[in-house]
Amino acid sequence: MNGRLLAQLAAIFGSLSLISIGGANVLIPEIHRQVVETHAWLDSASFARLFAISQAAPGPNIMLASIIGWHVAGLSGLIVATVAILTPPAIIALIAGRGVRRWSESRSVRVLTAGLVPLALGLMLASGVVATRASGGGVAGYAITAGVGLAVFFTKRNPLVWMGLGMIAFLLLQVR
């Protein structure tokens, strides 16, 4: 297996994990930049398809790194990418979890949450925009993105239902 490729995967996902405040969904534009634009491991549309699979599969969103690792370097790529994106935040969580038992109601935690959570959610919105642009679905694609977004926003149904309906609607619009 290509050791250099695995080292690059580890470096990319390990460093991005440190700024994945609010989860991997804030990282989509940056992962796209790294794997599509900088390293050209895959094209934009393939990136979007792997993103779709990682969203439809059960489990946390960081599995976008896992499936890109798989695509780039097979099973060892999947393992390296997954461990790389998991480990740094896990160590931070371990330390923070121990600290917070002492100052759980403290003002610093409140400030951290009030300051960083809305920022992370703004970044997540940007991720959605970049993902739909990357998928190359054209006007129909933007319409489906908007429709699914509104449905998820206004209802409590399992979002996978809307994702399935969105996919069917997109196919119907394209295959006419």
Place this chain on the structure above:
Amino acid sequence: MASTLTAPPTLRDLFLSFLKIGLMGFGGVAAVARHVIVVERAWLDDAEYGRLIGLCQALPGANTINAAVMLGDRYRGPAGAVACVVGIMAAPLAILVMAATAYDRVAGDPLARLALTGAAVSAAGLVLGTAAKLLVRAKPSPAAWACAAAALIAVAALRVPLPWTLACLAPLSLIGAAWSTRRL
């Protein structure tokens, strides 16, 4: 607090509970995680769980993985944290390998490509809808709204790299938050 009344969960309990969370988390692990941790196992009550997830949201990494690390460590130290993380990742990774293998097989097929592009634009909508929902629910201060909007414009429209965006906006956002909590 229920957890003080019963013996702390074993490594096996932790692993199996998080295995279940991972396995049932189609469409997002958050709801299942709350159900297993608060209702089934009664390790935390609703308020404690809310505080845990609140902290996890402000840290790097996936919220449920962070929660898994903190809960595992609380009961069984670092080994407990590992048991929880391996538990929550095991089934999803196995399913992902199957899905990726299936994808590799059909990747050249035009209809499969079209379907997955449809899934991708829908998944983008899912990310947008979820983020918008959480943003409204977080009841941000005007300053926090401004930071969220600035982040969206910087990354989506101007394509500013994420590290730069965070380096500029995180300090502003934290100063804003410190200011607004001071007046409470």
